Amino acid sequence: MAVFTALSEARLAAWVQHYAIGKIIDFHGIASGIENSNFFLTTTTGEYVLTIFEKLTAHELPFYLELMRHLAAHHVPVPDPMRRADGALFGMLMNKPAAIVTRLAGSPRLAPQVAHCAEVGRMLARMHIAGKDIPMYQPNLRGLPWWQDNVPAVLPYVTDSQHRLLTSELAYHQSFFASLDYAGLPGGPCHCDLFRDNVLFTSCDGRDALGGFFDFYFAGCDKWLFDVAVTVNDWCVDLNTGRLNQAQTQALLCAYHAVRPFTSSETEHWRNMLRAGAFRFWLSRLYDFYLPRDAHLLKPHNPAHFEQVLRERISADMLPWL
Amino acid sequence: MAVFTALSEARLAAWVQHYAIGKIIDFHGIASGIENSNFFLTTTTGEYVLTIFEKLTAHELPFYLELMRHLAAHHVPVPDPMRRADGALFGMLMNKPAAIVTRLAGSPRLAPQVAHCAEVGRMLARMHIAGKDIPMYQPNLRGLPWWQDNVPAVLPYVTDSQHRLLTSELAYHQSFFASLDYAGLPGGPCHCDLFRDNVLFTSCDGRDALGGFFDFYFAGCDKWLFDVAVTVNDWCVDLNTGRLNQAQTQALLCAYHAVRPFTSSETEHWRNMLRAGAFRFWLSRLYDFYLPRDAHLLKPHNPAHFEQVLRERISADMLPWL
Missing domain, CATH: 3.30.200.20 (Phosphorylase Kinase; domain 1)
Structure with a gap:
C-alpha cells in the first residue's frame, strides 16, 4: 500500500x-x-x-x-x-x-485453507512459549488505553449507529479488562497483528510449509488469548459475512492447543476476546480512515469489514454456549 | 404476587x-x-x-x-x-x-395467540393517539435517568458477564438517547408496562375481544416506539428462547400501523428500541431481585428472562437488515 x-x-x-x-x-x-x-x-x-x-x-x-x-x-x-x-x-x-x-522465504496465502490455519495456530503457540522469557517489556500500544484515547477522536466522523457501537463496546471492554478473570489470563509477548499478509508459506513437493511470521512492529506484551483472537478473526473469517469458518477456526485452535492448551478461563473468555480483537481493528481502521497521516501511497483499509466482524462477534457472544 | x-x-x-x-x-x-x-x-x-x-x-x-x-x-x-x-x-x-x-371485564391471556397480539397492537395505537392531547406531563420514571442511577446499584451483585452487559448497554442507550434521531421520534403518554397480565380479554360466541388495559402506574410520557417495544417484547416473545415470534410480532405491528403508521425514523430505530425495552426490564428486575423492598408476599420476577431477551435483541440488532 x-x-x-x-x-x-x-x-x-x-x-x-x-x-x-x-x-x-x-x-x-x-x-x-x-x-x-x-x-x-x-x-x-x-x-x-x-x-x-x-x-x-x-x-x-x-x-x-x-x-x-x-x-x-x-x-x-x-x-x-x-x-x-x-x-x-x-x-x-x-x-x-x-x-x-x-528476508524470509515464501509468499502469503491470502485465501488460506484449513491446513494453513492449523500451521499458523501451531506456530503462534510456539511463538508465545518461546517469547515468555524475553527480558524486556513493552505493552501492546494498541491496547485499552489507546482505545480510550482514540474512541473520542473518531466519534465526530461516524454514524449514530457506529457511535452507539463504539461507545457501548468501549464500556464493555473496560468492564472486561477490569475483572479479576481478565487479570488472571496468561500472557507475554504477542505479535498482535498476525494477519494473512504477515505470514509466509513455501511450497515444496506440492505441500505448503510455514515460512515465517513477520512485521512485528505492532508486537507487545498482552494476553495470549488476545493474540489468538486477532489471528482467528483474520485467518478464519468469511470475508463476505464476517462470520468465522468453523473448520478453519477449529483447525487453528486445535493446533494451538496441541502446543499450549487454553486454561479454563481462556476458554470461558474466548468470545469476549474475539470481540476485543475485532474492536481493536475496527477502531484503528476508523482512525486511519478519518484521520490519515501524510503518505505517498497510503490507502487505508475500509473500516466496514471490521465493523461487520465486530457485529458478528457480539451477536455470537450473546448466544448461550453450545 | x-x-x-x-x-x-x-x-x-x-x-x-x-x-x-x-x-x-x-x-x-x-x-x-x-x-x-x-x-x-x-x-x-x-x-x-x-x-x-x-x-x-x-x-x-x-x-x-x-x-x-x-x-x-x-x-x-x-x-x-x-x-x-x-x-x-x-x-x-x-x-x-x-x-x-x-373494574374491567375479562381475564388475561397469558399464552396469547396471533389474534390477541393484533388486538393489543390496534388498541395501543388508539391509546397513543387518544392520549396525545392530555394537558399534563410526567416522564416515564423508569427511563434513562433511572437506569443511570440504578445500574451502579446492581453492579455489586451481578456476575462479570452481566457487569459487562449492563455497562455496555447503558453506554449504548446513552448514545442512542443523545442522538438527533432519538429526539425526533414521536411520543406522548405511554403505558410503559403493557405486559400480558395487564390486558383483559372477554370471550363472546367463542371469540375473544379486548376488554381493556390496566395498571397504569408505570405510565409516563415517552417515545411511543418505546411503548410498542415493551409491549412486543412481552406479547410476542417465545418464553423458552427469548426470541420474537415472527407471526405475533408482525400481527401486533401491522395492527398498530393500521391506526398509526411508524415514521421512517421509527422503523429505522425499531431494533434499538427493542433493546431499550429489554434493558429497562432486565435492570428493574435485577433491582427488585437484589434490592427487594419490604412486602408481605413479594416474590420478585427472575431477572434471567429479560437478560435472555436483551441478549437476543442485541444479537438481532447486530445483523444487517433483511
Whole structure:
C-alpha cells in the first residue's frame, strides 16, 4: 500500500557500510505495510529487508528487534535483525530509525485453507512459549488505553449507529479488562497483528510449509488469548459475512492447543476476546480512515469489514454456549 | 404476587363514604402486581378496584389517574377513576394514597395467540393517539435517568458477564438517547408496562375481544416506539428462547400501523428500541431481585428472562437488515 520514504541507492550504499552484509546488488520498495517503508535488499551475502520506521520511535524499537532476535534464536521463523558494526540493531537513516533484517522465504496465502490455519495456530503457540522469557517489556500500544484515547477522536466522523457501537463496546471492554478473570489470563509477548499478509508459506513437493511470521512492529506484551483472537478473526473469517469458518477456526485452535492448551478461563473468555480483537481493528481502521497521516501511497483499509466482524462477534457472544 | 397493606372492612367502609358508589357487599385482596396493594370491591352500584399505593406519592398520582380518565373518556377501555365527593381522584387511606377505579371485564391471556397480539397492537395505537392531547406531563420514571442511577446499584451483585452487559448497554442507550434521531421520534403518554397480565380479554360466541388495559402506574410520557417495544417484547416473545415470534410480532405491528403508521425514523430505530425495552426490564428486575423492598408476599420476577431477551435483541440488532 505504501512506500513513504524515497531513498537513493547512493544514500543506502553509504548507510549499509555500517553492516557486514556485503555490497548492494539490488533494492526496491515494497508496496505493502501502512506503518513503515520497506525495501527488499539483495547484497553479495544474501536477501534482506530494510525497514525505515515512519512512526515508531527509537525508544520503542529495541523491544521489537530484540523480540525478533530472541524468537529467531529459539527457532521461530521470523526475520532476524542484523547487528551493525557498533553492535546496535538499528541506526538512523534520513533522520528516521531503520533496521535490516533477514528476508524470509515464501509468499502469503491470502485465501488460506484449513491446513494453513492449523500451521499458523501451531506456530503462534510456539511463538508465545518461546517469547515468555524475553527480558524486556513493552505493552501492546494498541491496547485499552489507546482505545480510550482514540474512541473520542473518531466519534465526530461516524454514524449514530457506529457511535452507539463504539461507545457501548468501549464500556464493555473496560468492564472486561477490569475483572479479576481478565487479570488472571496468561500472557507475554504477542505479535498482535498476525494477519494473512504477515505470514509466509513455501511450497515444496506440492505441500505448503510455514515460512515465517513477520512485521512485528505492532508486537507487545498482552494476553495470549488476545493474540489468538486477532489471528482467528483474520485467518478464519468469511470475508463476505464476517462470520468465522468453523473448520478453519477449529483447525487453528486445535493446533494451538496441541502446543499450549487454553486454561479454563481462556476458554470461558474466548468470545469476549474475539470481540476485543475485532474492536481493536475496527477502531484503528476508523482512525486511519478519518484521520490519515501524510503518505505517498497510503490507502487505508475500509473500516466496514471490521465493523461487520465486530457485529458478528457480539451477536455470537450473546448466544448461550453450545 | 403481593398484597402489601392489610385492610379491615370497617376501615374500608368508613373510607368509601367519600365516594358515591353505594355500600360494600364484598372485598378481597388481589394477589398480583408488585408495586401496589389491590382489592376487588363489590358495592351496591357495581364492581370496582381499590388500589393503595405503596410506593407512588401523592405528587405522582394525578398524572396516572387523569390519564386513565382521559383515555376512558376517549373510549379506550381502561379503568375509570371515581371522583370523591370533594372532587379529588384519590384520598389517603391508612396514611397512603388510594384510589377507586371501575373494574374491567375479562381475564388475561397469558399464552396469547396471533389474534390477541393484533388486538393489543390496534388498541395501543388508539391509546397513543387518544392520549396525545392530555394537558399534563410526567416522564416515564423508569427511563434513562433511572437506569443511570440504578445500574451502579446492581453492579455489586451481578456476575462479570452481566457487569459487562449492563455497562455496555447503558453506554449504548446513552448514545442512542443523545442522538438527533432519538429526539425526533414521536411520543406522548405511554403505558410503559403493557405486559400480558395487564390486558383483559372477554370471550363472546367463542371469540375473544379486548376488554381493556390496566395498571397504569408505570405510565409516563415517552417515545411511543418505546411503548410498542415493551409491549412486543412481552406479547410476542417465545418464553423458552427469548426470541420474537415472527407471526405475533408482525400481527401486533401491522395492527398498530393500521391506526398509526411508524415514521421512517421509527422503523429505522425499531431494533434499538427493542433493546431499550429489554434493558429497562432486565435492570428493574435485577433491582427488585437484589434490592427487594419490604412486602408481605413479594416474590420478585427472575431477572434471567429479560437478560435472555436483551441478549437476543442485541444479537438481532447486530445483523444487517433483511
